[in-house]
Amino acid sequence: MAAMAAGGSVEPGPTGAVATPSPAQARLPAPGHLFRPISAEDEEQQPTEIESLCMNCYRNGITRLLLTKIPFFREIIVSSFSCEHCGWNNTEIHSAGRIQDQGVRYTLTVRALEDMNREVVKTDSATTRIPELDFEIPAFSQKGALTTVEGLISRAISGLEQDQPTRRANEEAIAERIDEFIAKLKKLKQVASPFTLIIDDPSGNSFVENPHAPQKDAALVITHYNRTLQQEEMLGLQAEATEEKPEEEDLRNEVLQFNTNCSECNAPAQTNMKVVQIPHFKEVIIMATNCEHCGHRTNEVKSGGAVEPLGTRITLHITDPSDMTRDLLKSETCSVEIPELEFELGMAVLGGKFTTLEGLLKDIRELVTKNPFTLGDSSNPGQAEKLQEFSHKLDQIIEGNIKAHFIMDDPAGNSYLQNVYAPEDDPEMRVERYQRTFEQNEELGLNDMKTEDYETGLAPQR
Numbered sequence: 001m002a003a004m005a006a007g008g009s010v011e012p013g014p015t016g017a018v019a020t021p022s023p024a025q026a027r028l029p030a031p032g033h034l035f036r037p038i039s040a041e042d043e044e045q046q047p048t049e050i051e052s053l054c055m056n057c058y059r060n061g062i063t064r065l066l067l068t069k070i071p072f073f074r075e076i077i078v079s080s081f082s083c084e085h086c087g088w089n090n091t092e093i094h095s096a097g098r099i100q101d102q103g104v105r106y107t108l109t110v111r112a113l114e115d116m117n118r119e120v121v122k123t124d125s126a127t128t129r130i131p132e133l134d135f136e137i138p139a140f141s142q143k144g145a146l147t148t149v150e151g152l153i154s155r156a157i158s159g160l161e162q163d164q165p166t167r168r169a170n171e172e173a174i175a176e177r178i179d180e181f182i183a184k185l186k187k188l189k190q191v192a193s194p195f196t197l198i199i200d201d202p203s204g205n206s207f208v209e210n211p212h213a214p215q216k217d218a219a220l221v222i223t224h225y226n227r228t229l230q231q232e233e234m235l236g237l238q239a240e241a242t243e244e245k246p247e248e249e250d251l252r253n254e255v256l257q258f259n260t261n262c263s264e265c266n267a268p269a270q271t272n273m274k275v276v277q278i279p280h281f282k283e284v285i286i287m288a289t290n291c292e293h294c295g296h297r298t299n300e301v302k303s304g305g306a307v308e309p310l311g312t313r314i315t316l317h318i319t320d321p322s323d324m325t326r327d328l329l330k331s332e333t334c335s336v337e338i339p340e341l342e343f344e345l346g347m348a349v350l351g352g353k354f355t356t357l358e359g360l361l362k363d364i365r366e367l368v369t370k371n372p373f374t375l376g377d378s379s380n381p382g383q384a385e386k387l388q389e390f391s392h393k394l395d396q397i398i399e400g401n402i403k404a405h406f407i408m409d410d411p412a413g414n415s416y417l418q419n420v421y422a423p424e425d426d427p428e429m430r431v432e433r434y435q436r437t438f439e440q441n442e443e444l445g446l447n448d449m450k451t452e453d454y455e456t457g458l459a460p461q462r
Contacts, residue, residue, distance in 0.1 A: 100204025308413025321400030324358035
């Protein structure tokens, strides 16, 4: 694939050497949380203005910084510089959160003009590709941006056009080829034919909007993956060396504690970890964090065993309010579906949870109804009504007024739903075991994992 750095010279790296602002030069944001959720209705959310040096005319301009949080995503810093003397302006976005545990890859099939308006958060470390044109924008060749699909393409076009006058004077043949390529990019903006946009971010901090929430987006595929050693080095991360212990320790009766940072206020906090045996299932690891600074609490569940040989699909027919009290373990690899609501929750969404069926349904309701991209003046007409109808039907299911099917599909086989008739079969619950597809094994990282006779190949080298 031919790599082309588009937009590397469109926007300058630093917005300027920032001078120390005086009280008259800077306006601080409203008191409260440092990162406020992004909202068009929040009138108190105002950017901080700082006088800084313009790198185009070397006179003073204004830099505006907005510290905000996209709910169900990340904390970000949006910066905008403008110079009233020469008219130069520049906008950038930086992730204010930590690098995620896994990288993320968004694969979007653009079929209509509406897809060009999808919100996109692209960080510095993200690589953008359009396979149909053999086009790639490498990582760290552009600054981060909060834009749309159309904005990404327009930014690439501007970057390629900027040095065209110089190329026409010195290298006319190359300039003509780039002109032809720019024409192809402009044609993409009209969506004359479908094309694929891939955003691959090893840091896990990029984002592409799903405008069809709470329904599954058939045009968008989200893949989480483990970073390679080269990607770890690119992000400046160091692999932790594993320490060999002389003997195994029994951790089942101990609550372990380790230091971490709060995901809300970033203050130092402690995470408690405990190995728990679930009856008629397996061991799991429960981790809970309680921040004494802001009061934020979170819990997460990890499977304590290996990936099962077969995937598991659990189907529960909800017929009685007592079904809401069933214990439930949802692993990170488990997807959830409610056919009666035409709702599907993908893998890795909401993370791993050990809760009840009622608790998970309430988490789903909060996730869907508080999505900022489906509310406010940026929402499509009728979308608010659809969300209200979805929330109402979900409440009816929780209260037991509507019968519905609840489906958990875990390719790793590490999810669990309580059988209240155990050890007998549950008449309202069906558990199926199935062979994983190649794509599911690829997402779990099993295709490249050799677990049989792996020591045989190493013997001659010893």
